[in-house]
Amino acid sequence: MSKYLKSITLAFAVFAITGPAFAEKFGLGRPALLAEVAAWDWDINALGEGLPSGSGDALVGEEIFAEKCAACHGDFAEGIDNWPKLAGGADTLDHEDPLKTVGSYWPHLTTAYDYIKRSMPYGNAGSLTDDEVYAIVAYILVLK
Ligand code: HEC
Incomplete structure (x- = not known):
């Protein structure tokens, strides 16, 4: 060391x-209260261990995304102004200026689930239900 x-x-x-x-x-x-610790004491690994039960599809995800995410990330995750793009960028990682998005450089969708549930929407983290996160992840996967 x-x-x-x-x-x-x-x-x-x-x-x-x-x-x-x-x-x-x-x-x-x-x-900290035990309930406060419990609210943060979870994680989802690359194998999907820790994923809550639930479900969601891309059509529902599109609606939720439009309502809760598109103001910054754009309707199709293309990014508004300087807010991050979440889609596109496939095959750009070896370019001088790669476009790093969930589709192009996040190897595990479970990581996207963990990140979104933990930290988005920006400024209102932790407000999404488990099913909403499943639906949003399904929508982002379609956009890729
Ligand atoms: C008010 C603006 C805003 C809203 C609304 C918002 N985000 Fe974000 N999002 C950000 C910012 C800023 C970052 C970068 C945060 C960082 O790097 O620490 C980010 C990062 C992300 C990332 C990681 C991108 C990457 O490649 O590192 C994902 C995935 C994401 N947001 C998904 C969502 C989803 C899904 C929603 C809706 C539920 C949402 N965001 C709503 C501002 C926003």
Whole structure:
């Protein structure tokens, strides 16, 4: 392990031990509730482990996408202004200026599920139901 990594690891270890003590001393924050921890303590891996049960299709996904995503990503995921494009870019990864999208460089759709459920729509993360995420992922897959 490099010296730099050792220092970072040590800094995190010191913070992990002293952080809660400082917070208590200065009256900052409060312990997280079990329900709060549970709401964030999940993940979906490349094999699909962790996926919730549910379903959705691209037609429903198109409607949800238009309502909750298109303002930034465009109706066809082409990206509005500087907001990220989510579709297109196939076969551009070896270009000087590749177009990286879910279709072109995300190797596992399960990752898209995890990311969208965890962090989109931007500014309102965690608001999508499991079925809405399935439908949106199906729609993005069609656009590719
Ligand atoms: C207010 C604008 C906004 C809205 C609405 C929005 N997004 Fe995003 N989206 C972003 C921004 C900004 C990023 C880049 C975030 C980053 O890199 O940290 C992003 C990134 C993404 C990415 C990852 C792109 C990549 O290749 O890294 C996906 C997938 C995505 N959004 C899907 C969605 C979906 C699905 C919805 C609707 C449910 C949605 N977004 C709604 C702004 C938005």
